[in-house]
Amino acid sequence: MMRSIRSFYVAVLLTIALFSLAAVLVPYYGDWLWFDNLGYASVFTTILAAKAIVFCVFFLIFFLAISVNIAIARRNAPVIQPFAVIRGGEHEGSPLDLLSNERIFKIVSRVVFLLFSCIMGLAAAGSWPLFLKFLHASSFGIADPVFGKDVGFYVFTLPVYQFIQGWYLFAVVLVIAGVSFSYSLSRSTTLGPNGLFIQKKAKNHLAILAGFFFAGIVFLYRLKLYGILYSTMGVAYGASYTDLHALLPAYWALLLITFAVTLMFFFAPFFQRWRVVRYLVVAYLVVLILFTWVYPTTSEAEYFIGIDVVGPKGFSGDLRQYACDSDQTLVYLRGASLPASRAGPDARA
Numbered sequence: 475m476m477r478s479i480r481s482f483y484v485a486v487l488l489t490i491a492l493f494s495l496a497a498v499l500v501p502y503y504g505d506w507l508w509f510d511n512l513g514y515a516s517v518f519t520t521i522l523a524a525k526a527i528v529f530c531v532f533f534l535i536f537f538l539a540i541s542v543n544i545a546i547a548r549r550n551a552p553v554i555q556p557f558a559v560i561r562g563g564e565h566e567g568s569p570l571d572l573l574s575n576e577r578i579f580k581i582v583s584r585v586v587f588l589l590f591s592c593i594m595g596l597a598a599a600g601s602w603p604l605f606l607k608f609l610h611a612s613s614f615g616i617a618d619p620v621f622g623k624d625v626g627f628y629v630f631t632l633p634v635y636q637f638i639q640g641w642y643l644f645a646v647v648l649v650i651a652g653v654s655f656s657y658s659l660s661r662s663t664t665l666g667p668n669g670l671f672i673q674k675k676a677k678n679h680l681a682i683l684a685g686f687f688f689a690g691i692v693f694l695y696r697l698k699l700y701g702i703l704y705s706t707m708g709v710a711y712g713a714s715y716t717d718l719h720a721l722l723p724a725y726w727a728l729l730l731i732t733f734a735v736t737l738m739f740f741f742a743p744f745f746q747r748w749r750v751v752r753y754l755v756v757a758y759l760v761v762l763i764l765f766t767w768v769y770p771t772t773s774e775a776e777y778f779i780g781i782d783v784v785g786p787k788g789f790s791g792d793l794r795q796y797a798c799d800s801d802q803t804l805v806y807l808r809g810a811s812l813p814a815s816r817a818g819p820d821a822r823a
Contacts, residue, residue: 524602533595536645540587540652543683547653548579550675551660579659586652594645601637608634618703620713628700636697643690650683678743681751685739688732695729724765731758 502522509518611630617623657676672680702725705717735758742751 525599528602529595529599532598533591536594537591543653547656604634639693646687681739681742688736692732695725698725
C-alpha cells in the first residue's frame with residue numbers, strides 16, 4: 475500500500491516536471507523554426523549557447539557558495555537535539571523544529587539550494603548580451619577626459635562589471651541569510667534578555683561573510699567613480715562641477731574606508747577585537763551620510779552662489795562675465811568667478 479502511494483506521488487511529480495519542461499521548450503522550438511527559415515539558425519544557436527553557459531557558470535558559483543557555507547555552519551554548530559513528539563505521534567512545537575533533524579534538514583536544504591541557484595542562474599542568463607559584447611569588445615579610439623578610459627570600456631566592459639557587482643552582492647546577502655538561519659536552528663545565535671548571543675565559531679564565520687559583503691561595496695564604489703560620467707545632477711547630462719569636485723573625492727574616501735572595514739572583518743576572527751569592528755562600522759555609516767548627501771549638497775550650494783542666468787551659448791546681456799561649463803552649457807555670472815580651468819575665454823580675459 476505504501477509503495478503504491480509512493481509510486482503515485484512520483485508519477486504526479488514526473489508529469490508536472492514534463493509539462494513544465496514542455497512549457498519552457500516549446501517557445502524556443504518556435505523561435506528556432508523562425509530563425510532557421512530566415513537562414514539565421516546559427517544566430518539562434520549562439521544565443522542559446524550563451525544563455526546556457528552563463529546560466530551554468532552562475533548556477534554553479536552560487537550553489538557551491540551556499541553549499542560550502544551551510545556545511546561549515548553545520549560543522550561549527552553544537553549538537554542538535556532531535557525534535558520532540560507527543561504520544562499521538564504528532565510533532566510538538568514550531569514546524570521549523572523539524573529542520574533540527576539532520577536528515578530532514580539535508581533534504582530541505584538541497585531543494586532550497588537548487589531553487590535559489592536556478593533563480594540566480596536565470597537572472598544571469600537574462601543578461602547574456604552583456605557577456606557577448608564583453609567577449610567581442612573593440613576600441614573606439616576616443617578617451618574620456620576624466621579617467622582617460624577608451625569609450626569602448628563604457629560600452630562593453632563597464633556594464634558587465636556592474637552586473638557582476640550587483641549579482642555578487644545579492645548572492646552574498648542570500649548566503650549570509652542562509653547561514654544565519656542555520657545557526658539560529660542550532661541555537662548558535664539566540665536573542666535573550668541580555669541581547670543577541672552569538673557562539674564564537676558562528677561569529678567568526680559571519681564576520682568573514684560580512685567581509686565578503688563589504689568587498690562587494692568596495693567594488694561598488696570603484697564602479698561609481700565611472701558612473702559619475704553619466705550624472706544628471708548638473709544642468710546638462712554628464713559630469714558636473716559638483717560631481718568632479720565633491721562626489722569624486724567622496725567616493726574615493728568611501729572606497730578607502732570601506733576597504734578598511736573589509737580588512738577589519740576578515741582579520742577580526744584572529745584578533746577578536748569586536749568592539750573596534752563595531753566602532754569602525756558606525757564611523758563608516760557616519761562618513762557615508764556625510765560624504766554622500768551633506769558634502770555634495772554643500773559644495774553645489776557654494777558653487778552656485780552668485781549665479782544669475784543659465785542660458786544658451788551666445789547670450790548677450792548686461793552681465794559682466796560668463797563661464798563655460800564642462801558640458802558646454804554657459805553659466806552667466808554677475809560678480810562671481812570660477813577657477814581658470816572652468817572659465818570661458820571671455821571670463822579669463
